[in-house]
Amino acid sequence: MKLVVQVKLLPTPEQAAALEATLHVCNAAAGHASQTAFQRKVFARTALQKLLYAEMKGRGLSAQPALHVIRKTADAYIALHAQIRAGLLGQEDSAARARATSKPVSFRPDAAQPFDDRCLSWQMDARTVSIWTVRGRHKDVAFTGEPSQLETLAEHRKGESDLVCRNGKWLLLATCDVPETPLNGSPTDWIGVDRGIVNLATTSDGDNHQGRGLQRYRRRMAAVRAQLQAKETKSAKRKLKRRARREARYAAHVNHKIAKTIVADAQRTGRGIALEDLQGIRDRVRLMRHQRATLSSWPFHQLGEFVAYKACRAGVPVQLVDAAYTSQTCPRCGHVSRKNRPCRDDFCCVVCGLAGPADFIAAVNVRARARTAWAFVNAPDAAASPSPSQGQS
Template structure:
């Protein structure tokens, strides 16, 4: 399985200047190559490299291998654009966003990430330094910092390219690690997880991860965002961007904590993890105007992604099951009716009288559906 490890670089001032000049030069070269590729229809790597190789080396001060990386970045960008257009992620062919994407060449920001392979970048794990090619020559002894677990992962599994990234005046290296996948255990049962807004996650065991603190934090951020937007100054715009990154990091940390605890419980008890399939929920659900911002900023998809990759890394089976009526169906008698859930927090079956917290009941239904789905998944194929 592929994982990425992000480490923070601690360059000296002259090293930081060289890194910034290198990033800007590589992205200018990539933008130039992108214009050539768009104008002449050269979307294949070999043909584009043959066309622009000499120009990139002469005009932008790149050596051989960074030139090759810049060309590959351009080709990959157009391949991604083509895939997004085909999947409809940029709207219909008549939309303004679609027409702009197909009528203009791809451009790269001066601070866009730049990939480096092992010919341009080497790691000294014991000294916690890296040596990297720059337009000012090879820079050696650039310190980096990371946790002990990250360093262990880098030493054992780092493979392929590493991306140089500048964010908020800070420098990072994002390394790709190819880790072996552990064998999935045969689950003795399933741990159902119901995701929500008020309660971010509720398990079939009754464990509840409330979203009140995250909700209060986001409402406070929304008020500050409104105040800054009303100012409209350049300083306010910069502060808005910093606040947006900070809020995103906070939500990601909450999801990491929740998913780590759920996977730990499942691994310890020998169970698999089951969640609801919530794809397309924004299109299916109609909301009042004041609820749209809450749903749009709800990080349910990220929580599901964290659960999936952490479970895979731990060898815990992971399933997504049908989400229909999980909060309205009685897990004991099977009676399904909207009136079984008189309000957001309570569930009471009108047929058999089963009552309890609505989110826990939903988690139990998710668990029961995972039991049935796993039997179908692991059933032997019929003999011909």
């Protein structure tokens, strides 16, 4: 499976200036290539390369960087056209779609630039890289990172690496091809996971990963965001973007920790993980006005993706089950009713009297549905009974 490992570069002032100049030159060339592609209506990689390769070389780029600039431009238009086809930019007459298609794709001066092994070489023992720049090749550019990530980088790096400047820090994002652990095809049982807002994840084992800390953080960020939006200055808008990235990183960090814990429990006990299929949940539920922003910004999908890829690395099977009525169904008698859930936190069956936390009951029902689905999928085919005409001569 493909993973991205991030390492931090520690360049000298001279090396940092060369890296900055390289990004500026490459992105200026990409902007020119984008404008030419937009005017000529040429978006395919091969056609764009034939059209612009000589011109890119004339801008001071070597052969491989010139090709990467052209490919980066073509890929940007491929992504834009894919978004249009998927309807992510609205209907044909929408304002968002008109803005996206009325002008060329632009590139920031410090946008990421890809490098292949001809432009970037790694010396893992010395913890340095040798990288091409517009001011010549710079060797012995030091880098550092987490020990586990450096180990993955040394053993499994394969493919391109992206040079990124983020808040004055230089980073390299390297692609690694990590072999997958053989999938556990016969799990002993399943861990049901119920995802929510108050409790980010509740498992059928009774583990509860609360989201109150993340809620408080988001409320505080919302108040700060409202103050900055009221100013309507350029500096306020820049600060809004920085805070949005910080909030996204914090939410991702929380989800990573939860996913790591769940997958570790499943791997240690030889079980699989069952998740609710929440695809399209925003279209299925009706919310009060004050709840809309909370649900729309909650990273349900991200937590599911983190669990899925970590489970894939660990060889743990993951199964999606129907989420309908999991918090209103009694796992003992099977009675389904809204009255079984008198409030958000509690469950009490009106038939058999089973009571408990609503999220835990939902996780138990998710586990039960995973057991049923797994048994059905893996059941041997029933022998076909002979028809009345068979066996007759």
